[in-house]
Amino acid sequence: MDIKDGVLRIVFNRPHKRNAMSAQLVDEVLAVFEAIKNERAIRVVVLRGSEGNFCAGGDISTMNKFSDNSGNAISAQEAAWEFNRIFGRMITKVNQAPQIVITLLEGAVLGGGFGLACISDIAIADKNARIAMPETGLGLIPAQIAPFVVQRVGLMQARRLALLGERIDGEEAKDIGMVHYLTSSDIEMQAKLDDVLKMAKRCAPDANAKTKALMLQVGLFEQDELLDCAADMFAAAVVGPEGQEGTQAFVQKRKPAWAI
Amino acid sequence: MDIKDGVLRIVFNRPHKRNAMSAQLVDEVLAVFEAIKNERAIRVVVLRGSEGNFCAGGDISTMNKFSDNSGNAISAQEAAWEFNRIFGRMITKVNQAPQIVITLLEGAVLGGGFGLACISDIAIADKNARIAMPETGLGLIPAQIAPFVVQRVGLMQARRLALLGERIDGEEAKDIGMVHYLTSSDIEMQAKLDDVLKMAKRCAPDANAKTKALMLQVGLFEQDELLDCAADMFAAAVVGPEGQEGTQAFVQKRKPAWAI
Amino acid sequence: MDIKDGVLRIVFNRPHKRNAMSAQLVDEVLAVFEAIKNERAIRVVVLRGSEGNFCAGGDISTMNKFSDNSGNAISAQEAAWEFNRIFGRMITKVNQAPQIVITLLEGAVLGGGFGLACISDIAIADKNARIAMPETGLGLIPAQIAPFVVQRVGLMQARRLALLGERIDGEEAKDIGMVHYLTSSDIEMQAKLDDVLKMAKRCAPDANAKTKALMLQVGLFEQDELLDCAADMFAAAVVGPEGQEGTQAFVQKRKPAWAI
Numbered sequence: 001m002d003i004k005d006g007v008l009r010i011v012f013n014r015p016h017k018r019n020a021m022s023a024q025l026v027d028e029v030l031a032v033f034e035a036i037k038n039e040r041a042i043r044v045v046v047l048r049g050s051e052g053n054f055c056a057g058g059d060i061s062t063m064n065k066f067s068d069n070s071g072n073a074i075s076a077q078e079a080a081w082e083f084n085r086i087f088g089r090m091i092t093k094v095n096q097a098p099q100i101v102i103t104l105l106e107g108a109v110l111g112g113g114f115g116l117a118c119i120s121d122i123a124i125a126d127k128n129a130r131i132a133m134p135e136t137g138l139g140l141i142p143a144q145i146a147p148f149v150v151q152r153v154g155l156m157q158a159r160r161l162a163l164l165g166e167r168i169d170g171e172e173a174k175d176i177g178m179v180h181y182l183t184s185s186d187i188e189m190q191a192k193l194d195d196v197l198k199m200a201k202r203c204a205p206d207a208n209a210k211t212k213a214l215m216l217q218v219g220l221f222e223q224d225e226l227l228d229c230a231a232d233m234f235a236a237a238v239v240g241p242e243g244q245e246g247t248q249a250f251v252q253k254r255k256p257a258w259a260i
Numbered sequence: 261m262d263i264k265d266g267v268l269r270i271v272f273n274r275p276h277k278r279n280a281m282s283a284q285l286v287d288e289v290l291a292v293f294e295a296i297k298n299e300r301a302i303r304v305v306v307l308r309g310s311e312g313n314f315c316a317g318g319d320i321s322t323m324n325k326f327s328d329n330s331g332n333a334i335s336a337q338e339a340a341w342e343f344n345r346i347f348g349r350m351i352t353k354v355n356q357a358p359q360i361v362i363t364l365l366e367g368a369v370l371g372g373g374f375g376l377a378c379i380s381d382i383a384i385a386d387k388n389a390r391i392a393m394p395e396t397g398l399g400l401i402p403a404q405i406a407p408f409v410v411q412r413v414g415l416m417q418a419r420r421l422a423l424l425g426e427r428i429d430g431e432e433a434k435d436i437g438m439v440h441y442l443t444s445s446d447i448e449m450q451a452k453l454d455d456v457l458k459m460a461k462r463c464a465p466d467a468n469a470k471t472k473a474l475m476l477q478v479g480l481f482e483q484d485e486l487l488d489c490a491a492d493m494f495a496a497a498v499v500g501p502e503g504q505e506g507t508q509a510f511v512q513k514r515k516p517a518w519a520i
Numbered sequence: 521m522d523i524k525d526g527v528l529r530i531v532f533n534r535p536h537k538r539n540a541m542s543a544q545l546v547d548e549v550l551a552v553f554e555a556i557k558n559e560r561a562i563r564v565v566v567l568r569g570s571e572g573n574f575c576a577g578g579d580i581s582t583m584n585k586f587s588d589n590s591g592n593a594i595s596a597q598e599a600a601w602e603f604n605r606i607f608g609r610m611i612t613k614v615n616q617a618p619q620i621v622i623t624l625l626e627g628a629v630l631g632g633g634f635g636l637a638c639i640s641d642i643a644i645a646d647k648n649a650r651i652a653m654p655e656t657g658l659g660l661i662p663a664q665i666a667p668f669v670v671q672r673v674g675l676m677q678a679r680r681l682a683l684l685g686e687r688i689d690g691e692e693a694k695d696i697g698m699v700h701y702l703t704s705s706d707i708e709m710q711a712k713l714d715d716v717l718k719m720a721k722r723c724a725p726d727a728n729a730k731t732k733a734l735m736l737q738v739g740l741f742e743q744d745e746l747l748d749c750a751a752d753m754f755a756a757a758v759v760g761p762e763g764q765e766g767t768q769a770f771v772q773k774r775k776p777a778w779a780i
Contacts, residue, residue, distance in 0.1 A: 340754060340759065395731070396728050399764070401754050404747055404750055414674070415735060416697055
């Protein structure tokens with residue numbers, strides 16, 4: 001983990017498991033996003049895996065580490081429930097982060113790793129990434145990621161990928177609207193990340209956070225009600241510090257303070 | 261109709277009408293899917309048409325065959341209502357089938373046939389298929405298929421296809437996210453179907469059925485509630501026969517029982 | 521503004537502002553669509569901008585023109601609210617117009633102009649169009665357009681475009697499912713518009729209006745309820761004048777009356 005120039009970089013570091021997430025790693029990611037949820041100085045979070053893989057999903061071998069609040073052992077089924085559900089809490093949290101969340105997808109992008117890619121604001125994929133939902137091939141269910149996958153790629157591709165377990169590469173992931181940018185080497189991926197960070201920096205942090213929150217509400221409320229609420233946000237932004245600085249900078253043909 | 265190796269094949273057989281569906285054919289398809297709804301031994305259903313066309317929609321000439329429960333004649337408007345609504349009941353049923361539903365799209369894929377394509381888990385299209393919603397050109401409404409079309413290709417393409425009646429081919433259908441695979445001959449289509457069946461076979465039947473049901477619920481429930489329910493499914497799968505077999509097979513580097 | 525052969529053409533005419541919309545222009549567009557909402561003789565509305573730009577969004581410099589109903593001055597924040605919200609009322613109205621709405625996208629397609637493109641039934645874009653949501657770069661929020669953008673291009677591309685302010689061209693707009701057709705000159709755009717108008721003319725006006733209304737309801741109601749309602753529409757169409765004319769014309773191998 002590393003913070004520099006408003007960018008927090010998180011590297012999943014379990015390379016012997018292709019960065020499959022233990023219950024502990026899931027907990028740690030959840031804790032980080034909880035800690036930064038009001039931290040506007042951090043404007044971007046970059047998620048990547050160590051040693052050439054993004055994330056191979058949940059590490060099922062860590063599933064039975066759970067106990068109840070009193071420290072008593074719980075049944076295998078209860079442990080499985082907790083192991084699964086906490087992943088869902090984490091991915092929900094990352095989805096709603098006020099920061100721009102970027103995933104760098106290379107090597108294994110499987111199961112829960114696929115889910116994480118689906119909630120990133122910006123996904124950059126290596127063209128040779130190996131992307132799949134292998135759960136039903138193991139007799140299991142892509143349970144916590146299902147809603148995010150459907151929202152990302154649509155029911156049509158979600159059906160195919162979940163029910164066939166078919167592996168796709170980065171190029172196909174771009175074709176089906178799962179990732180935004182395609183790169184073919186580490187150097188290209190780093191250059192594309194730099195481009196994205198440059199664009200991100202030009203956008204006002206609070207306006208971005210509010211815009212993201214607004215877009216995540218679409219479909220959850222009656223539309224006129226949502227538009228009333230959106231107008232509240234707009235009007236507050238116009239008279240607020242970012243709106244004032246942004247429109248003055250535009251008139252004065254200079255960069256706004258947040259872009260420097 | 262033909263069952264072999266867990267695959268049920270249904271052929272629409274009204275070639276003189278380019279397989280436009282009579283009320284009776286709609287009834288029969290509905291009855292088949294009702295009969296197999298708890299039948300996990302049937303893992304895949306393949307839908308295709310006879311003699312080079314998939315399905316040209318509803319056969320309106322059969323619309324006035326309806327009578328009420330007492331056998332009395334009903335008005336033309338009532339008959340039209342029943343003819344239309346039963347198609348919607350059928351397509352809803354096929355959409356929710358626990359099996360993987362595959363459509364093989366060639367020749368005419370029109371109106372109701374377009375709708376059936378839109379609810380298939382896997383759609384394989386010939387590049388020269390003729391795909392359209394011609395309803396409003398006849399002064400009619402693509403009524404029962406509208407929700408499934410919007411869900412499949414998005415409101416944006418649904419507007420265009422429904423309001424212009426524009427005909428597209430298989431290639432464009434793939435571009436707009438209506439079909440998954442494109443083939444250019446019978447032999448290629450058969451080969452692609454074989455690929456898909458091979459992938460389907462590797463996935464556990466009950467896990468697949470539950471995953472499909474879960475994905476169809478996305479957007480209908482509050483998300484945390486859905487994720488709680490998904491964790492129930494996951495935990496049950498882990499301790500259930502498929503989860504046990506799947507994870508053991510994985511460790512033992514052998515195929516699980518359902519894949520043999 | 522110009523009506524001919526059932527086609528109403530509206531040209532945004534503020535070229536010195538790249539057709540950014542003043543509060544007054546927004547009001548005028550709203551009034552036009554209100555006036556034609558029951559006018560089936562107008563079957564298509566074409567929206568375009570003057571002098572090579574479609575629309576650069578809302579013209580913020582006109583924002584402070586508002587006063588309350590008694591003519592008293594209102595605060596800057598209240599004025600911003602009204603300026604924003606009326607745009608949302610206008611775009612909601614255009615989205616629900618019973619006519620086919622076509623946008624011709626060239627030059628600047630920014631902010632509110634982007635939003636208008638997203639609610640058109642048919643969008644034809646010049647490959648060099650400059651398309652973006654620049655709001656957060658100004659410290660502002662793409663407030664009224666957010667729901668329409670998410671519905672058009674999906675949450676995945678909406679996140680990227682809103683949070684990075686990235687500019688895309690017509691080609692990329694087609695790739696991400698924002699526009700239907702791509703052209704590379706004025707002549708090509710005119711030819712494509714002619715094609716579209718020809719297709720539009722073949723479709724029955726009332727059937728089209730009802731189909732569009734139905735598709736806009738998808739996801740807002742319980743599905744079986746929506747399908748019942750859709751069957752009502754279908755049955756009424758079958759026995760109504762358009763359905764009678766359409767099916768007779770089909771049998772008689774002639775064009776229906778509305779297509780002449």
